[in-house]
Every structure is written in structure tokens, then in C-alpha cells.
Amino acid sequence: MVQTPPTAAELGLMQGYPAPPDKRVTQENLLDPPNNRWAFQHMRELMATAEISRGNGPVHALPERRRDLSDLSFTAGDGTRRTVAEMLALSYADSLVVLHNGELIDEQYFNGMGPASQHQMMSVTKSFVGTLALQLASEGLIDEDALVIDYIPELVGSAWQDATVRHAIDMSTGIRFDEVYDFGEGDVARYGIASGFRPIPEGWSGPRNLEELLPQFLKEGNHGEMFHYVTPNTEVAGWIIARVTGKPVSQVISERIWSQLGMERDAYMIRDRIGMEMAGAGLNAAARDLARFGQLLLQDGEWHGQQVLAPEVVATIRGGGDREAFARGTTEYGPLWEGWSYRAFWWHTHNAHNAFTGIGINGQWLYVDPTAQVVIVQQSSYPTADQPDADDVCIPGFHAIAKELMG
């Protein structure tokens, strides 16, 4: 039997006004477990954010065909039998939403979360940015083969000087960056501070915003040869989107996605100190709304008679990326990721169902299975950024759910 992890309230986090010092979740300590149990549903209370408005339109109510999937069992990556309930407990799930053929099948909330809760999505944010980049490319506003510096001359002299837009959105830039999730020091720590996600430490002499940070990254290796997961690539993509549209990413997401799909809740983006938004990890949204976006991709970008995304955008995402480049860059990822690829900030499983997914650290998932016509959203507060034990259960678990629903 797998124990459900204690909730933020059970842990006493942020209980009392003010909470006692050892139970306070702050911008400094929000990633120290178990503080993320509270923080991931309260990011706007800890930092500056920009609204992603749903507009004034009616909510698109998801038709319901409820079924509790908790007891569905499957074989995890390590060979043990697991149920969906165990998967959710093991992976510190805060929510699970499952759609099949556009109908809401299962919806479970934990740790104080509910349908209105806006949850930190980490790098699932990237998949929205990649989708928008492809959409703007389909409209001729962005050329995937153009150089990044054609749009952002501020990056002359950086790693992106001779990189194309596609190198950035496919994570194949050759760049000196160590994506190790240590927010105490190193590349990710500098990124966290510059992006507004982390406070500026006393005596800090490093970059204080994304405009200062991004030009500092230098080239290492060649572009286009190898998958190399580097979050600042997404910041560059977000910058390009803002430059060509004249609007911050939050507004572009609002106009083109959030106000188009009958979303239930406004969402928001984390923002740095000069108005640049954290395109690599800044999205906070409600579970059902994320599922609606997944459903849009199952419908080839069409939503109730309106073409919200060009069909070729969805086709590109569904097609996946360069599997050889991916293999070259993921030799240490483990067997679960074999045969996968990456394209436009989406992970592609190339499994029997051709499922693809947005993935965020600490257990954020937007999983889309076009064969089974299933969308799975899981939002979590896993104690650590990387979570191989949870991946080992969730990835087979999502496939099992899809197979079960497909019948």
C-alpha cells in the first residue's frame, strides 16, 4: 500500500497568521521540500505575475462521463504492478484530469487543490510557447529557419548568434548551460534569479532580469546536432514571440488560446523585474483548462467550428522531432525515454499510440494520446525537480489509462 503524502495543511505549512517561522513558505524557500506542497498552488502570492485572461466569453463545460480510474492497474517501468491510485500517491499528485473523446472521465484533486486552483506548471509552459511559435510561423510572422538574432539583435555575441529559431524551439542549440536543478548555484540558479522566480540575494552582482541574463550564455558545440535541454532556449522563443507580436507572451496566450477555448479560469505567468515573462517555466493554470488545450490538439486545432490553431501546427507537434538527435543527447536518461524525440518544446513518446506530452519538473504533465483520443493532465508537488521514480510509474500509467479508455 502506498501512503498518500501529507497535504500542505497537514504539514502545517502557512497555517496561522502569520504562520510560525518554520512553517512559512517564502520566495526563498519555496522549492525546499515539502514547501512546494503549498507553493505550487500559490505562486502569485510569492512573486510578480501577469494575468492570462480568459476574457468574458462563456465557459465551455466539458461533457462528463465519469469513471473512477483509481483501481486500474498496470506494470510500472521497474516491473512492479501499480494502480492509478498508487501512481498518484507515489508522484505527489495535486490533480488528475482525464478526457476521452473530449469528455471528462476522471478528475481527482489532492492536497487542498480544486478545479479553480491555479497550479505551477514548470516546463509545461514551454509547450505553450512552442505551439505559439509554430502558429506564428504558420502565419508568416516567424521563420523557423531564420536566425534568432534576426528577431533579437540583443543576442549577437551569445550562443544564439548563429542559431536558428528552430534550433531554439527544438532544444538543439550548442550552448554552455548545465540544466541541473540546483537553485542554489550554477546556471539554473542564475536563471531563477533573473527570471523573477527567485529573489535577488544580498550582494548579488549577477543578471537581474532576462534581458541581462540571456546574452551571457556562450556557444559550446554545434547547433542542430544533439538534443540539449536548456530552458533559456524557451526564454529566447518567448522573446521572439513578444517581439513579432508586440505583446508579452501572457497576452498572446490570452488572445489566441485562453479566450478561445471557453477556459474556466484565468491563468498567469511569472514575470521578471522589467516585464519579461518566464516563458520557460512561468505558467500557472487550472487542470481542466490545460486539458482543454490538450483537447484542442486532438481536434487538429479546431474548437467548435473555429480554427484556433492551424492544422499544420498540430501536425508538426504530432509528428515529433529528430529521434537520433534526441538519442545522442539523452544517453543518461534511462530506458523509459528510448525512442522519444523533442519538437517545438513538446516531448514525443513515439510509442504505439504516438503520444506526446508537455513535462514540467516536480511532476507536471500535459499528456496527449491521439490514437486513444485521450488527454491526461497531472499536476504535482513531488519533492525534487527530477523524479525518475515517479516518471517510471506515470509514463506507463498514462499509457495504461489511454489503452483502457480506448477499449
Add this chain to the structure above:
Amino acid sequence: MVQTPPTAAELGLMQGYPAPPDKRVTQENLLDPPNNRWAFQHMRELMATAEISRGNGPVHALPERRRDLSDLSFTAGDGTRRTVAEMLALSYADSLVVLHNGELIDEQYFNGMGPASQHQMMSVTKSFVGTLALQLASEGLIDEDALVIDYIPELVGSAWQDATVRHAIDMSTGIRFDEVYDFGEGDVARYGIASGFRPIPEGWSGPRNLEELLPQFLKEGNHGEMFHYVTPNTEVAGWIIARVTGKPVSQVISERIWSQLGMERDAYMIRDRIGMEMAGAGLNAAARDLARFGQLLLQDGEWHGQQVLAPEVVATIRGGGDREAFARGTTEYGPLWEGWSYRAFWWHTHNAHNAFTGIGINGQWLYVDPTAQVVIVQQSSYPTADQPDADDVCIPGFHAIAKELMG
């Protein structure tokens, strides 16, 4: 002819991604004019905030009986004739909403603002806190005559040690505090930093949150003798509200007001670094929603058959406070304020109509005229905190609007 002040966009503020350095509005410079032209509609983009949810209920659409009041003329405090249009231009208005008998009469937006914009309300926040304190008193959760330290023992040794709740909410505590709106140094600067409104300066050794700040204020003079406008009194009241309800003020406002009146927009509160909310100046809200709250007070706390506030709460606010104590504390305020009083964080004009009002620096107003059955909301971005020139026009102007509508 009075010139309409340039908009944030015309000033180039936050235009471009990122905006050029001299056009960037940041948490550091947001109060330096003209930066507040942009900042007051974008506070959540600059700092940590807590949502005040409107819930999922239907919007209470304000019935409309539209009339443009722009050309209505009246005599300002200095004897000049002014029109409402001139009043709005002179006072850097971002919005004006006028209700009469619950109907929307006039609604004007400037400087990029619209019905969905959430505007910084400064000390109009206090009037919500005062109303809630009275409501909780009417329910027996707070005793106005009890000592502050009966609720907040953390304040033993401070100015509030022998002050009652009523001393705090009526601004008659004897306390050493200089409410001069210099956010660079002095009492207000320390408050701004501790409340989360201002960033922590490099090398700062002062209080970093409201829990650290408030106990540091010391007694000076006697309680209950004189009106002395000291914003930390409201922080103490907010702390008491949170302590007795077990909920932050944002949630109490949501449950008891925002979700009860068919508000159109969520609102939000500025929040410090440990979860204490800026009860003295942290509310951001849409103009129409503020007007709905004013209308609730005209209706003795009743809203569509439901008693949202106890009638005695509204009666207390309508009755005003101690005019002699007010006179003793406002000898330098000027003739416009003669005969006024202050009660439960509301200003009372004691004019011919017994109008009362919430007032915030830089031109925020929630003006309620029970004789004319008129509510006037004005949100502004006046260049300076104190604005005697604008007060001199707005206060007579609001009365003129009320008289005109009463007929």
C-alpha cells in the same frame, strides 16, 4: 481649458519588450511620476499578491440609465468654476463610475483603463477593512472596546499595548508615526518595504515583513484624544481580522463581499513576504465592483434579499466619528475638511447630504451619498500622494454630481 494628462502609452511607459531602460516601471520606481500612470493598473505585475475571488456566481449587471456628466459645472474650493471633465483631467482620473439609485449613470475610462482593469486603491483598502471589523464586531468575534493585545499579543510593548480596537480603527491611537508619503526614508518608507509594496534595498537591516514592523512602533501621546492618520493602525486591524477568522483578509473580503455582490472581476491584495496582507493600501479592484460595494452601503447592507452586512454596521459608518477629535488632528488640512470626522476607516463629510468616503492617495475615491442615493468611484494616477489641488476640485465636484442627480 484643462489638458488631459498623457496616458502611460503616450508616455512610452512599458512600450517594447523589454521597454527601454528609461521607460521601465519597476517595483523600485513605481511611485515616481509619471510611472504610476502605468503601475496603478499593473500592481500584480510588480509584486506578490493574493487573489480576492468573486467566486462562480452570476454577475450582477448594473442597470443602466446613461448620462454623460462631463459638462456639469460647479464651484471648486478655490472659487473657480469647473466642469466634471475638467475635474477628471485635473485629478489624473483613470476611471469614473457614478451610480444613482443603483443604476449606472456615467462611466468613463482614461489612460488605457477599462471595466476589467484592476486599479490600485491605496487607502480605500482601509474602508473595506473597517467595514469588516465592524461586521465581525456585530457578530461578536471582535470587541471594539477590547485591547488590541487581547487579539495580538505580539504587540505587547508597542504603541498598541493599551489601545483598544476602536482606537485603531478610528485612527485615534497615540503613536509615534509620521504619515508623510516619502517612500525614500522615514516611517512610510519602512512600512512600504515591510509590507511587500517596495523591494528590500541592498543592505537593509530594518523590518522585512509586517510582523517585524508593527511591534516597533512606540506610544506617543494618549489614545482616543485626537485623530491621527497612521496607516499601521489598519495593518493591526487586518491582523485582528485574520486572527479571529483564521483567514487572511483577502479571503474574508472574498467570502463576505466579493462573492456576495455579483462582482464582475476578481480583485487582489498586495502581500508581504510571509503572507501578511497590506490591509492599509493593498486592494486592487475594478471600478464597477467598488461601486457595487458603495451601493451595498446605500442599501443598509442588503443585497437582493440577502443581508450581507448587518444594518448596524452600515449605520455606524453612516453616523461618522468624533468631530472634535478630528478637528484636533487636522488643523493643517485646510478648509475643505472642516467639520469632517473619521470612523472605522471611513471619512465622513458631515455635509448637507451626510456623504462619507473612502480615500486613497494619488486620487482614489469611493464616495457614498446616502441623501442623493449616489455612489461615485474615481480611480486616479495623480503624480503625488497628497493632492490638495485635486481634492479642492473633486470633493465639491462629487457633491455637485450628487445634487444634480438628486434633482
